[in-house]
Amino acid sequence: MGVFITFEGCEGSGKSTQLQLLKDYLTKLGVDFIFAREPGGTVISEKIRSIILDKSHAEMSDECEALLYASARAQLLNEVIIPALNAGKMVILDRYVDSSLAYQAYARGLGFDFIAKINDFALNGCPPDLTLFLDISPEDAFKRKGGVDESDRLELQGLNFHTKVYEGYLSLAEKFPSRFVKVDCHGEKLQTHEKIINILKEKGYLR
Ligand SMILES: Nc1ncnc2c1ncn2[C@@H]1O[C@H](COP(=O)(O)OP(=O)(O)OP(=O)(O)O)[C@@H](O)[C@H]1O
Ligand SMILES: [Mg+2]
Structure with missing residues (x-):
């Protein structure tokens, strides 16, 4: 089995920046990895993404939105993530189920249990091995x-x-606490990158 790593954090916390640095690092090292962003990553999931992001869909209910995220995620899991893990690859995602929990459950107020329930159904339990939370408050990121x-x-x-x-x-x-690691990312981009590499080494995912 491969290893499943997700990146989480608020808008502007530096996920895309750190993911690019990590992808470059892994490519140089010759690590067999795949990368996807959420929502998206398959033909169907990208279509669902465009429904979610469509500005003309102002009437979309919070519940509809939450279910669409879970649908896009279910397709990505079955079509891309599980086959890659079975092939022994490292799977790296820009956002996953924790984004739904943070945005839909906590911020939109739909509640942890509802969002956890629909995602448990969609994902049939397939938690990441490691979630790197890029820890900076939105105030500091702004x-x-x-x-x-x-x-x-x-x-x-x-x-x-x-x-x-x-x-x-x-x-x-x-x-x-066993899979969620907070990464203080107030420092320079390369300092944060170094922290992330060290965590991956400590966990035994990189040599
Ligand atoms: N450590 C850092 N120091 C200074 N600026 C940074 C640092 N990390 C990221 N930035 C800058 O902050 C901005 C947001 O970073 P980035 O796009 O990587 O965040 P993100 O988490 O992917 O955001 P989103 O959730 O919107 O996709 C970019 O302009 C980026 O260059
Ligand atoms: Mg980004």
Whole structure:
């Protein structure tokens, strides 16, 4: 069996940045890995993604959205993740079920049990071996990007929502201590990258 690693964190926490650094590192090392972003990663999942992201779907209910995420994830799991793990590959995902728990369960308020239940059905229990949570508050991430416009009602509302997401992630870290690792990512990009490589080595996933 391969190893299943997911990256989680708030908007702008540096997931894409760190994933690119990790992909370059693994490629140089000759590690057999696959990468996918959520929602997406298969023809069907990308179609579901476009339904979720379509701006004209303003009437979409929170429940519909949560089920669509789980559907896209189920397809990715069956079509891509499980075959890759069975082939002994390292599977790396930009977001997975913890994003649904942080965003839909905690921030949107649909509750942990409901989101966990639909994802348990969709995924038939297939948790990651390791979840790297890029730990930076949305406030600090916004500051790093150049700051939130205080006069912008939507940006301020956004910060409240994203703070709930962040708190959701912290709850998940407490709930799943064996697989959830917090990575302080306030430092330089390469410092965070080094921390991630060290964690993968400590876990025995890299030499
Ligand atoms: N350690 C860092 N120091 C300074 N800037 C950083 C650092 N990490 C990331 N950034 C910058 O912060 C911004 C957001 O990073 P990135 O796109 O990787 O985040 P993300 O978690 O993938 O966001 P999203 O959830 O929106 O996909 C980018 O402009 C990136 O260059
Ligand atoms: Mg990203």
